[in-house]
Amino acid sequence: MASPSLVESAKLQAACQAVDNHVTPGVRRLGVGSGSTIVYAIERLKENRNDLHPDLVCIPTSFQSRMLLIEAGFRVGDLDEFPELDLAIDGADEIDAQLNAIKGGGAAHLREKVVAAAARSFILIADHRKDSKTLGEQWKKGIPIEVIPFAYNTVKAKIEQLADSTDLAKGAYSAPAPRAHLRMATAKAGPVVTDSGNLILDADFGLIRDPLKLLGVLKMLPGVVEVGLFCGMANKAYFGLADGSTTCRMPC
Numbered sequence: 001m002a003s004p005s006l007v008e009s010a011k012l013q014a015a016c017q018a019v020d021n022h023v024t025p026g027v028r029r030l031g032v033g034s035g036s037t038i039v040y041a042i043e044r045l046k047e048n049r050n051d052l053h054p055d056l057v058c059i060p061t062s063f064q065s066r067m068l069l070i071e072a073g074f075r076v077g078d079l080d081e082f083p084e085l086d087l088a089i090d091g092a093d094e095i096d097a098q099l100n101a102i103k104g105g106g107a108a109h110l111r112e113k114v115v116a117a118a119a120r121s122f123i124l125i126a127d128h129r130k131d132s133k134t135l136g137e138q139w140k141k142g143i144p145i146e147v148i149p150f151a152y153n154t155v156k157a158k159i160e161q162l163a164d165s166t167d168l169a170k171g172a173y174s175a176p177a178p179r180a181h182l183r184m185a186t187a188k189a190g191p192v193v194t195d196s197g198n199l200i201l202d203a204d205f206g207l208i209r210d211p212l213k214l215l216g217v218l219k220m221l222p223g224v225v226e227v228g229l230f231c232g233m234a235n236k237a238y239f240g241l242a243d244g245s246t247t248c249r250m251p252c
């Protein structure tokens with residue numbers, strides 16, 4: 001297993017490379033994701049401030065990135081005012097060969113997906129541990145699914161019955177019996193509550209062979225607000241490697 005400092009330096013490399021290559025002076029509206037890797041991207045934006053568009057507006061995807069951007073002195077805006085973005089940059093929990101991604105380890109994937117969809121270009125940044133051929137190879141915590149509180153237990157039951165039912169998602173995943181659990185908070189009693197007031201189910205499907213098919217089935221379950229499968233959205237992914245270099249991939 002890579003040492004924590006190598007992992008942090010890999011995140012830093014990926015973030016710096018992506019910011020340097022994509023946040024050019026022509027970028028005026030920038031979506032900014034959430035998580036620990038994005039912290040490095042915001043620091044790099046701050047370092048590059050003199051080379052950025054003078055009227056740059058950043059659209060954060062979470063309370064976390066909003067606070068970081070404000071602290072760094074950036075102007076923050078929202079999609080009400082800026083519905084179309086030039087670019088969005090975000091981290092990921094795992095990225096497959098086609099650049100489909102699992103996101104939501106930080107429970108922010110609802111807003112992250114809305115912001116990514118509003119952007120003309122969507123760039124992922126991650127350390128080498130997140131790079132895989134097939135989703136589910138590396139990320140073992142399950143697919144994050146944001147649900148309204150009223151529906152969490154019925155959605156959990158529907159997911160766990162998927163394999164027994166007609167299985168609309170047949171062939172999309174490897175787990176013989178998918179299991180879902182409610183994500184619990186660590187510094188609070190009770191569940192994680194998202195920035196939009198919802199709950200998170202983490203559902204283990206094993207290897208995700210057809211993420212788009214699984215996404216379609218999960219999104220059809222009443223009470224599901226968003227699924228942490230980002231299919232066909234990313235234009236490029238930057239991976240920081242253990243040797244300090246960075247590799248960049250386009251969808252194959």
Ligand SMILES: O=C(CO)[C@H](O)[C@H](O)COP(=O)(O)O
Pocket residue numbers: 033034035036037038090091092093102103104105106107108109112
């Ligand atoms: O999707 C996310 C938050 O909902 C994050 O982008 C994802 O969890 C990656 O986080 P990190 O950069 O800390 O590994």
